[in-house]
Amino acid sequence: MKFLEKDLEEIIYETYNDxxxxxxxxxxxxNGKIKRxxxxxxxxxxxxxTFERDIDYEYNPDRxxxxxxxxxxxxxxxxxxxLVITVYELKKDKIGISAYLxxxxxxxxxxxxxxxxxxxxxxxxxxxxIGNELDTSGSFCFIPNFSSNVKFYTYSYGVxxxxxxxKEGYVLTDENFKL
Numbered sequence: 001m002k003f004l005e006k007d008l009e010e011i012i013y014e015t016y017n018d019x020x021x022x023x024x025x026x027x028x029x030x031n032g033k034i035k036r037x038x039x040x041x042x043x044x045x046x047x048x049x050t051f052e053r054d055i056d057y058e059y060n061p062d063r064x065x066x067x068x069x070x071x072x073x074x075x076x077x078x079x080x081x082x083l084v085i086t087v088y089e090l091k092k093d094k095i096g097i098s099a100y101l102x103x104x105x106x107x108x109x110x111x112x113x114x115x116x117x118x119x120x121x122x123x124x125x126x127x128x129x130i131g132n133e134l135d136t137s138g139s140f141c142f143i144p145n146f147s148s149n150v151k152f153y154t155y156s157y158g159v160x161x162x163x164x165x166x167k168e169g170y171v172l173t174d175e176n177f178k179l
Contacts, residue, residue, distance in 0.1 A: 005047070005090050005092040008090050008092060008155065009036065009048060012088070012090070012130075013048060016034055026161070026163050026164055027153070027163055027165055027166065028153060030050055030088075031052045032052025032053070032086075033050065033052070035049045040106050040109035040113065042109075043105050043106055043108065043109025043110075044102070044109070046087050046088070046103075046106040048087075048088035049086065049087050049088065049106075050084075050088070051085055052083070052084040053083060054081075054082050055080065055081055055082065056080040056081075056082050056122060057080075058077070058078040058079075059076070059078075060076050060078065062074045062075060080122050082121070083121060084124045084126065086127070087103045087106045087107055087128070088128045089102055091129070091132075093133065094132070095129040095130065095134055095154075096135035097135070097138075099129050100140070100150070103127040103129065110125070111125065124149070126150070127150045128153065129151070130154070131153075132156070134152055142170055144167075144168040145169065145170065151168070152166070152168065153166055153167065
């Protein structure tokens, strides 16, 4: 069954608000407070954006202790609160480089908004692209291999409802290495 991008957005948004675990069962993981059709100034309108409070742990060497001739390093643990912002760009068909660039524009807009308000806290930005197919014709599909802040999902819609599948780990079928 074919449906519109707006339908995909509606399903994700409503299911997350009603029962987030149901989305997880179907393969899509969202966390935090969700906003729909978020206007980001002249940068555009993002389909979905989540805002989540999280914590970064930082371990720094503090001192050595010597017990029975064995030196042991003691680490001090620092807890740094952070804000995780995830931009979800939804496509009813194939996700490709244009969807990625569109999401980057939204991330830049949010970043600029926070900078202008002197929100200098620890912020992590993520991009999630969702469509019914992933463009594997070029190098685009390799992005998640090198950036942990980017994820691709495809969806399928059938008799049992919607299902999501994380798409990562692409390599060439024939790498042509002379080993």
